[in-house]
Amino acid sequence: AANNQIVDGQASDFALKIAPDGLLTLINEVNQLQSTVGSIDADIVGVKNELLIIQQELARQQHFRGYYLLNTDITSLLDSADGDFAFSAESGTVWMYDTNWYNSGQVVPDQVSPASDAVPLVDNATGAAGISNEYSRGDHQHPLQVSTVLPSADTATGEAGTAATYARSDHTHNVNLSNDVPLKDSGTGTAGASNIYASSTHQHPLNVDPTVANIPLVNASAAANGSSDYYCRNDHVHPQQLTYDGNITATKFIKTGGLPTEILCANGDTTTIDSKLSRTYSSGTGGYIRLCVFPAGTSTGAPYIYNS
Incomplete structure (x- = not known):
């Protein structure tokens, strides 16, 4: 078996x-x-x-x-x-x-990378190349990196700033306008040291002499540039100056408010042509010419010229 x-x-x-x-x-x-x-x-x-x-x-x-x-x-x-x-x-x-x-x-096999589920980072001052082997999804969103601080007013020198945030596109700066009354002009002027702006509707004080008793000057014997910091008003009037020591050459004199029928006298008075006007010419013991215009009612007969 x-x-x-x-x-x-x-x-x-x-x-x-x-x-x-x-x-x-x-x-x-x-x-x-x-x-x-x-x-x-x-x-x-x-x-x-x-x-x-x-x-x-x-x-x-x-x-x-x-x-x-x-x-x-x-x-x-x-x-x-x-x-x-x-x-x-x-x-x-x-x-x-x-x-x-x-x-x-x-x-391509060696190009396949996993998607990142991390929230994207905000930008920083220096930036970074990064070391992540994951890619960002196509619909990712970065956090807002905007400032919540009110924008600063302008300064005289300005500043580059150190903030790592951005300003919103609809931000507004503080009104940097002066509330002081603008200054008057001065003799030498000044650049100023204020860090604020003048409003577009500002007005300077009138830079004219506030003393009513100070009227415009008359011409002096010698001209002068003057030293006043005030301006003259455009409707100012100088006092009349009717006394002159030298010869005067002029095409005409105009008496304010005068009429074509009036004659300007040397002392500034006026008289009409119809008023008495007398001229006398004397040549020693010789005769004279006297021209007289007699107003009506003061003579007998017509006006006349008498030669002697």
């Missing part, structure tokens, strides 16, 4: 052995053998899978045409075959060949 169990000389694996106590026992080496065979089959399947991966990688490497800078570099490749593919740095996608090269839209 034991010899019938011998197959291909594997008596130790399949034979029945007589135990020392005389009983026949079945050695469980058959089960061990089956387990060993199953393990070998699994190893074979694993090897097959690895060979398949190697074959696929070899095929991939055989059809991978490389990493190119421009899309046109890929479409210009020679000896392209179906199944070929290449990576484009310009589009960041995988290009495949099927009769013609086309953009598959698949992202």
Whole structure:
């Protein structure tokens, strides 16, 4: 019976052995053998899978045409075959060949990065290149970085400022206008030291002599530039100056309020042509010419000229 169990000389694996106590026992080496065979089959399947991966990688490497800078570099490749593919740095996608090269839209494997879920940072004074390997989503928003402090008024020298925030586009500065009455002009003038502006509706005080008793001067014997800081009003009137020591040459004299029928006398008086006008010429003991115009009612007869 034991010899019938011998197959291909594997008596130790399949034979029945007589135990020392005389009983026949079945050695469980058959089960061990089956387990060993199953393990070998699994190893074979694993090897097959690895060979398949190697074959696929070899095929991939055989059809991978490389990493190119421009899309046109890929479409210009020679000896392209179906199944070929290449990576484009310009589009960041995988290009495949099927009769013609086309953009598959698949992202190049080494270009795939995870999206960041962190809130974007605000800008800072110096900026930073950053070390994150994540990309920002297309609909991300940065926090507002605007100032909530009221804008400062202008100063004489100005300041670059140190704030790291921006001013809103609808901000307004404090009104930097003076409430003081503008000064009068002075003899020498001054640049001023005020840090505030004058309102566009400001008015300077009148810079004329407030003393009514100080009337405009008459001409003096010698001209003078004067030293007064006041201006003359445009309707000022100088006093009349009717006494002169030298000869006067003029085209005419005009008496304010005078009439065409009046004559201006040397003392400033006026008389009419119809009033008595007398001229006497004397040449020693000789005769004289006397011209008299007698008003009506004071003589007998008509006016006359008497020669002697």
